[in-house]
Amino acid sequence: MMAVLGRYFARSDCARRPALQMRAEFRTLLSAAAMLLVCAVAGPALAGGDRELGEYLSSECVTCHQISGRFDGIPSIVGRDEPELVAALTEYRDKVRDNPVMRAIAAKFNDEEIAALASYFGSIEKQQIERTADRSGDIR
Structure with a gap:
């Protein structure tokens, strides 16, 4: 998924505008961090049944x-x-x-x-x- 996003941002206006590139990278990193947090919190709860x-x-x-x-x-x-x-x-x-x-x-x-x-x-x-x-x- 990260590779796909990287190719997208390389071809878009982001490649020509450094500020947009940095924002896009930050959003990608923020999304990845959020997904890791959700997995870390919800994973143990879902591992075994109630x-x-x-x-x-x-x-x-x-x-x-x-x-x-x-x-x-x-x-x-x-x-x-x-x-x-x-x-x-x-x-x-x-x-x-x-x-x-x-x-x-x-x-x-x-x-x-x-x-x-x-x-x-x-x-x-x-x-x-x-x-x-x-x-x-x-x-x-």
């Missing part, structure tokens, strides 16, 4: 995915890695994964809500988990 929001949204999830981690044919999502949960819910929402129930549920959530759910379920310590022998470990 656990309280995730807990609030989890009521429908725990109807099938038991908080105890007990496995009755439905995969446990308790204690899973956040990126794994985010990927699974996003793929259901975007109809990449094939499960009509999960597609319908995930369709209700935006990216922030998906991150919040992943943060909440990822933070729950696993309790004694009973699983059947055919458990593959994948979120289906």
